[in-house]
Amino acid sequence: MAMLNKIVFIFVFLFFYFTQTHAQSFGFGCLGLVGGYGGYSYQQYQPGMLGSYINQFNTTAALSGDARKIDDFGKAEGYRFGLNFFRAKFSGFFITAKGYYQVLSESHDGTQLNRSGIYNYDYDLKLKSWGVGLDIGIPIFNGLHWKILDGTLLINSARLTETVNSFAGTSVQKFNNEKTELGYSLGSGVIVELLKNYISLEGIVGYSYLRIDKMRTDENFQFKDLLDSPDENEPFIKSGGFNAVLQLNVGFPL
Numbered sequence: 001m002a003m004l005n006k007i008v009f010i011f012v013f014l015f016f017y018f019t020q021t022h023a024q025s026f027g028f029g030c031l032g033l034v035g036g037y038g039g040y041s042y043q044q045y046q047p048g049m050l051g052s053y054i055n056q057f058n059t060t061a062a063l064s065g066d067a068r069k070i071d072d073f074g075k076a077e078g079y080r081f082g083l084n085f086f087r088a089k090f091s092g093f094f095i096t097a098k099g100y101y102q103v104l105s106e107s108h109d110g111t112q113l114n115r116s117g118i119y120n121y122d123y124d125l126k127l128k129s130w131g132v133g134l135d136i137g138i139p140i141f142n143g144l145h146w147k148i149l150d151g152t153l154l155i156n157s158a159r160l161t162e163t164v165n166s167f168a169g170t171s172v173q174k175f176n177n178e179k180t181e182l183g184y185s186l187g188s189g190v191i192v193e194l195l196k197n198y199i200s201l202e203g204i205v206g207y208s209y210l211r212i213d214k215m216r217t218d219e220n221f222q223f224k225d226l227l228d229s230p231d232e233n234e235p236f237i238k239s240g241g242f243n244a245v246l247q248l249n250v251g252f253p254l
Contacts, residue, residue: 034086037202039247041080043104043127045210047073048238050125050160053226054108057121061112070110076127078104080245087251093138094145098152102129122163127210129183130155137191145191150204154183158212158237160223175215175223177236183209185243200249210240 047054054070061067082100109122133152139145160175187206194200213235215223224230 035084035249035251036082037084037100037247037249038079038081039202039245040077041102041104041243041245042075042077043208043210043243044075044241045127045237046239046241048235049215049224049227049230050236052231052234053223056227057110057112061110064113066111066113066118068109068111070121070123071108073106073108073123073125074241076104076106076125078102078127080247082131084249084251087249093136095137096135097133098135099130099132100152102131103127104129117167120165122161122165124161124163126159126161128157128159131185133185143193143196145193147187147189147191147202147204150185150187150189150206152185154185154208154210156181156183156210156212158215160215160236173217173221175217177212178214178216181210181212183211183240185209187243189245191249197253198251200251202245202247202249204245204247206243208240208243210237211235212237 050073054072058069061069080100080102082098085097085099087094087096104127105125107122107124109120111121112119131152131154133150135147135150137145137147137149156177158177158181162173162175164171185206185208187204189202189204189206192201215236223236224232
């Protein structure tokens, strides 16, 4: 949390410093551009208790010849939609304030065999994020810009859906995070203008901090209860990792 507070302070300081010292040099009309964007998002992460459960499942599956192991979790992809509250050009640089909603997913399945027959397991993980952030960049040459710093504060949530199909029918359990999970992302990227000042293609690469602590169903069944010997201190997802975004921006002058 101390790191998160430092990042918030840096964002606020940079925002007010640049807008106060260079407010007289706005481009794109009086206040710059406002607009929307959407695109593809990719996120790597390090599973904690989720990874421990998959290892346990695969160990059990290995004891029966007809079983199929579950692939490791750790790479989610999906989409991002957002708003650029404003993107303004000053003398020699630009600054953007933005917000977005992101949904990522990853699914894997496997089978186990016991005396009752074959059980097919499917696990679908969805990671949702609300973000608000700031980026600062400079033009390199006409039509190409470098985003020196792209920073976002995040509110993250997770849902894991377990679907089991067997001779007895289908059962479904949905696990959700117990509390609000805060995170952040830091990155850099480039913007290529397709229609000067109004339509652009943007690519960002960086690191996202992602941690999901405890997971449970609406009936208060804990995810840790699926494990034979759970580590009570191990989070469901213990950390984030590399992330990449490719998006299309559309802007309108203010």
